[in-house]
Amino acid sequence: MASKPHIAVVGAGAFGGWTALYLLRGGARVTLLDAWGPGNSRASSGGETRIIRGAYGPDQPYTKLVARALDLWKQHEAQWKRNFFFPVGVLWMVEADDNFERGSLPFLKDAGIFFERLAVHELARRWPQISFEDVKWGIYEPQSGYLLARASAQAVVDQFVAEGGEYRQAMVAAPDLDRGQWKALRLSDGSTSDGSSVVADRYVFACGPWLGKLFPSTVGPHFISTKQDVFFFGTPTGDPRYNEDNVPVWADRSDHFMYGIPGNQGRGFKLADDTRGPEFDPTSGQRLVSEDRMAEARRYLAYRFPGMKDAPLVETRVCQYENTTDHNFIVDRHPGNANVWIVGGGSGHGFKHGPALGEMVAKLVLKDETADPLYRLARFEHKSKLSS
Numbered sequence: 261m262a263s264k265p266h267i268a269v270v271g272a273g274a275f276g277g278w279t280a281l282y283l284l285r286g287g288a289r290v291t292l293l294d295a296w297g298p299g300n301s302r303a304s305s306g307g308e309t310r311i312i313r314g315a316y317g318p319d320q321p322y323t324k325l326v327a328r329a330l331d332l333w334k335q336h337e338a339q340w341k342r343n344f345f346f347p348v349g350v351l352w353m354v355e356a357d358d359n360f361e362r363g364s365l366p367f368l369k370d371a372g373i374f375f376e377r378l379a380v381h382e383l384a385r386r387w388p389q390i391s392f393e394d395v396k397w398g399i400y401e402p403q404s405g406y407l408l409a410r411a412s413a414q415a416v417v418d419q420f421v422a423e424g425g426e427y428r429q430a431m432v433a434a435p436d437l438d439r440g441q442w443k444a445l446r447l448s449d450g451s452t453s454d455g456s457s458v459v460a461d462r463y464v465f466a467c468g469p470w471l472g473k474l475f476p477s478t479v480g481p482h483f484i485s486t487k488q489d490v491f492f493f494g495t496p497t498g499d500p501r502y503n504e505d506n507v508p509v510w511a512d513r514s515d516h517f518m519y520g521i522p523g524n525q526g527r528g529f530k531l532a533d534d535t536r537g538p539e540f541d542p543t544s545g546q547r548l549v550s551e552d553r554m555a556e557a558r559r560y561l562a563y564r565f566p567g568m569k570d571a572p573l574v575e576t577r578v579c580q581y582e583n584t585t586d587h588n589f590i591v592d593r594h595p596g597n598a599n600v601w602i603v604g605g606g607s608g609h610g611f612k613h614g615p616a617l618g619e620m621v622a623k624l625v626l627k628d629e630t631a632d633p634l635y636r637l638a639r640f641e642h643k644s645k646l647s648s
């Protein structure tokens with residue numbers, strides 16, 4: 261009988277954690293490493309909540325991946341007796357340029373994600389506490405909703421360990437992985453000499469916003485980490501109209517691209533602008549929201565949710581998107597090092613896919629197969645770096 265391959269996964273966020281779990285279940289011996297722990301405050305998976313929705317526009321693989329992810333989230337919730345998925349519904353508000361939304365509908369249908377196409381008078385009837393000014397129509401996914409991010413990232417690693425995986429909290433000291441000559445991962449965890457490196461048969465780097473620096477020539481030119489400010493407002497006391505029982509998760513392309521999650525685990529009414537912020541260093545960046553984004557969030561809140569116009573700000577968070585230039589994921593072998601895989605580029609929409617992506621990556625790595633061209637590094641050839 262062939263011995264088990266040993267695979268080291270670096271990064272225990274939504275992508276690395278689920279990948280490690282599925283590699284283990286696929287028969288590998290797996291060592292999972294993370295510098296600061298799953299869902300830590302610097303990680304992109306470190307927020308309280310993330311949206312799971314199927315509307316993704318035309319010509320893309322993501323709606324199908326969401327459908328698979330939804331099944332897997334539910335299966336794991338049942339197995340682990342934990343609640344991570346809150347199907348409070350997702351409302352997509354549509355403006356005049358509706359190519360994205362119209363293109364989403366056949367994909368939703370094909371993937372079996374239930375949705376309703378709602379005229380603006382129906383939107384106003386169902387949610388009278390929302391002002392639908394400038395909105396032309398809406399897509400409502402009643403069975404979609406939001407996920408607990410940080411808590412589920414931690415639970416995945418707990419489960420990985422319970423199923424026999426090895427987890428170490430340690431930073432991989434990797435000044436230039438692109439050189440391709442290294443034979444082991446050097447760790448900077450202060451361990452004794454025999455514990456200071458990891459040698460494996462294959463390596464998976466799922467390092468979120470750090471990937472560009474870890475692979476400066478293969479990933480770096482096609483990758484940018486951007487600062488994203490998130491605001492949490494307190495709903496009016498004694499007024500349930502803006503609670504998650506009465507407002508779904510929403511996304512609004514009619515005014516910037518704002519989105520939000522009501523309720524949000526008691527953290528307040530979450531509101532954020534999907535517009536890419538300035539470049540941001542995930543290790544050393546100061547996580548303070550900008551005054552301009554704050555003013556914009558307040559203006560928008562009063563415009564779309566008039567009953568919230570005087571709502572107090574109860575919390576803020578700064579996270580970063582790990583954007584590829586085309587906002588598609590990266591799942592590929594390193595061009596100069598065939599036993600090294602790079603997995604990331606969630607680009608502001610990766611979290612929901614965690615279990616489906618982990619399942620897909622594990623299969624590719626274990627069977628030594630090649631990913632869909634959309635996810636491969638070769639697609640970046642002749643394309644220029646994102647400017648903002």
Ligand SMILES: Cc1cc2nc3c(=O)[nH]c(=O)nc-3n(C[C@H](O)[C@H](O)[C@H](O)COP(=O)(O)OP(=O)(O)OC[C@H]3O[C@@H](n4cnc5c(N)ncnc54)[C@H](O)[C@@H]3O)c2cc1C
Pocket residue numbers: 270271272273274275276277293294295296297298299300302303304305306307309310311312430431432433434466467468469470488490532579580581582603604605606607608609610611612613
């Ligand atoms: C504000 C905000 C809102 C978002 N909203 C949504 C949403 O609604 N829905 C959705 O689906 N997605 C959303 N996303 C995107 C989603 O959160 C990310 O795409 C996803 O979490 C990325 O996961 P990851 O595992 O690739 O990266 P991360 O979670 O960043 O994990 C990478 C891990 O690698 C570790 N690491 C890095 N370098 C090293 C090293 N040298 N050695 C060891 N460990 C290392 C880090 O500690 C980290 O834990 C949002 C993101 C942000 C910032």
